[in-house]
Amino acid sequence: MDGIIQSLAVIFSLSGIAALLIGAVLGIIIGALPGLGPSIGLSLLIPFTYNMSPELSMLLMISLYTSAEYGGSISAILLSTPGTAAAAATAIDGYAMAQKGRANEAISISLTASTVGGILGGLALLLLAMPLAKLALQFGPAGYFAVGLFGLTSVAALSGGSLVKGLLGAVLGLALATVGIDPIAGTPRFTFGQFELYEGVPFLAALIGLFAVSEAIALAEKQARRTKMGESRVGHVFMSVALLKETWRSMVSGSVIGTLLGILPGVGGNIACWVARDYARARDKNPQAYGKGAANGIAAPEASNNATVGGALVPLLSLGVPGSPTTAIMMGALIMHGLHPGPQLFTESPALVYSILFGVIIASLVQYLVGSLFLPIMARTLLLPTGVIAAGILAFAVLGSFAIRNLMFDVWMTLGFGLLGYFMKKLSFPVAPVILAMVLGYLIESNYRTALVSSQGSYMIFLTDPISVLFLILSAVSLAVPIYRLWSARRVVAVDPA
Numbered sequence: 001m002d003g004i005i006q007s008l009a010v011i012f013s014l015s016g017i018a019a020l021l022i023g024a025v026l027g028i029i030i031g032a033l034p035g036l037g038p039s040i041g042l043s044l045l046i047p048f049t050y051n052m053s054p055e056l057s058m059l060l061m062i063s064l065y066t067s068a069e070y071g072g073s074i075s076a077i078l079l080s081t082p083g084t085a086a087a088a089a090t091a092i093d094g095y096a097m098a099q100k101g102r103a104n105e106a107i108s109i110s111l112t113a114s115t116v117g118g119i120l121g122g123l124a125l126l127l128l129a130m131p132l133a134k135l136a137l138q139f140g141p142a143g144y145f146a147v148g149l150f151g152l153t154s155v156a157a158l159s160g161g162s163l164v165k166g167l168l169g170a171v172l173g174l175a176l177a178t179v180g181i182d183p184i185a186g187t188p189r190f191t192f193g194q195f196e197l198y199e200g201v202p203f204l205a206a207l208i209g210l211f212a213v214s215e216a217i218a219l220a221e222k223q224a225r226r227t228k229m230g231e232s233r234v235g236h237v238f239m240s241v242a243l244l245k246e247t248w249r250s251m252v253s254g255s256v257i258g259t260l261l262g263i264l265p266g267v268g269g270n271i272a273c274w275v276a277r278d279y280a281r282a283r284d285k286n287p288q289a290y291g292k293g294a295a296n297g298i299a300a301p302e303a304s305n306n307a308t309v310g311g312a313l314v315p316l317l318s319l320g321v322p323g324s325p326t327t328a329i330m331m332g333a334l335i336m337h338g339l340h341p342g343p344q345l346f347t348e349s350p351a352l353v354y355s356i357l358f359g360v361i362i363a364s365l366v367q368y369l370v371g372s373l374f375l376p377i378m379a380r381t382l383l384l385p386t387g388v389i390a391a392g393i394l395a396f397a398v399l400g401s402f403a404i405r406n407l408m409f410d411v412w413m414t415l416g417f418g419l420l421g422y423f424m425k426k427l428s429f430p431v432a433p434v435i436l437a438m439v440l441g442y443l444i445e446s447n448y449r450t451a452l453v454s455s456q457g458s459y460m461i462f463l464t465d466p467i468s469v470l471f472l473i474l475s476a477v478s479l480a481v482p483i484y485r486l487w488s489a490r491r492v493v494a495v496d497p498a
Helices: 002-011 014-032 038-049 054-079 085-099 103-136 141-158 163-177 203-221 241-263 269-283 296-319 325-336 344-348 350-383 386-405 408-426 432-454 466-495
Strands: none
Touching: 002 014, 002 054, 002 350, 014 038, 014 054, 014 350, 038 054, 038 203, 038 325, 038 386, 054 085, 054 103, 054 296, 054 325, 054 350, 085 103, 085 269, 085 296, 103 241, 103 296, 103 344, 103 350, 141 163, 141 296, 141 432, 141 466, 163 432, 163 466, 203 325, 203 386, 203 408, 203 432, 241 269, 241 296, 269 296, 296 325, 296 350, 325 432, 344 350, 386 408
């Protein structure tokens, strides 16, 4: 009860409310701008939360995360250009509805569905995180190693079109995670005499560079965007009772699908939005309306992608394994504050945990309030040319990377990782596995070596621990599934070349 009371005191303080409001405004704008999204928004935000309390920094980031997931639907509806990958399914019916002069209706469905999805996903987080955390307290070093390996392999397998490229990115991240002080021996390694690397490769430099700077370079490379919003203009965004009656079932089903898929590491809103839309279409009495401006074609995917926020936080809080690239960034923020996500967090920092649990629900309500009042104004940010956006991102990236340790070394590292991320995107290498491997590297290595020390070098400890065996099997399955899909696709092409 003390943790609950303290968390509510933080949330409803002036600072807490300000953090939620600022996060919602920034999130909607960042989500609405095509090419950006919650990962880039959080990577730019983290340096500015360094001097904040962990509770306030998490509230700010959660609010930005949830609102950015919703914000992607604005450009999807008005421009047929999803602001985030998770809003891709929304663009089909949302833009079709806007073309019929019903942009306000489409935006109102999106805002309400996103709010419902966020609330239901937050309730699932509230109900599931603590029981799973209690179970996770039974894990030994072998079990934790297997959990970390599962989180890494599943995301590496699902975060890009190529399994090999995803795994290569994960290997690069693990290699970067070995730089610094050895967690067991306590001696420096791979620092090349640079004292700035004794604490490891600066996580924020890698994070901001790979996500934000690489995107700024890509945006600058494009010609200045001349966006046309057509005749659709955003006015009121309050949903009518008739529309609510028509879409509430799709909102609930989308929320359930988003929550369940969000819990699975590496799945997230990119997949959940399509699954939710297909399920709603299969249940609909008028499936032929989909693609022509169906209200349920907006409600289902929008509820699902916001519900994945709560779902993705379940494995982060209970097991210490991020469920998505965005939660990996949040995990890095917690580590920056000297905290380690996992079951111990519930006993060490109960106020922080409850701030996160309640924060997801309250942030969804704040998102609805901000969207209802200020969306007509914020929608105009879609008219910004790409050059202005790129310059703004680069300025915040340099400022943020320097602000943490006041070292130019970090700035050069940020720019270096930005170039690396840019070339990785050019070559279709997924960036997310690199960050996830850097975050999970310590968990995997320290528990792997601790398990071997406790078993006197016997690898049988990984096969005699039931939890370890379970997650090792899941890791194998997460690698086998994309291999099987690739084999099946090639077999179909070989049988039917036409």
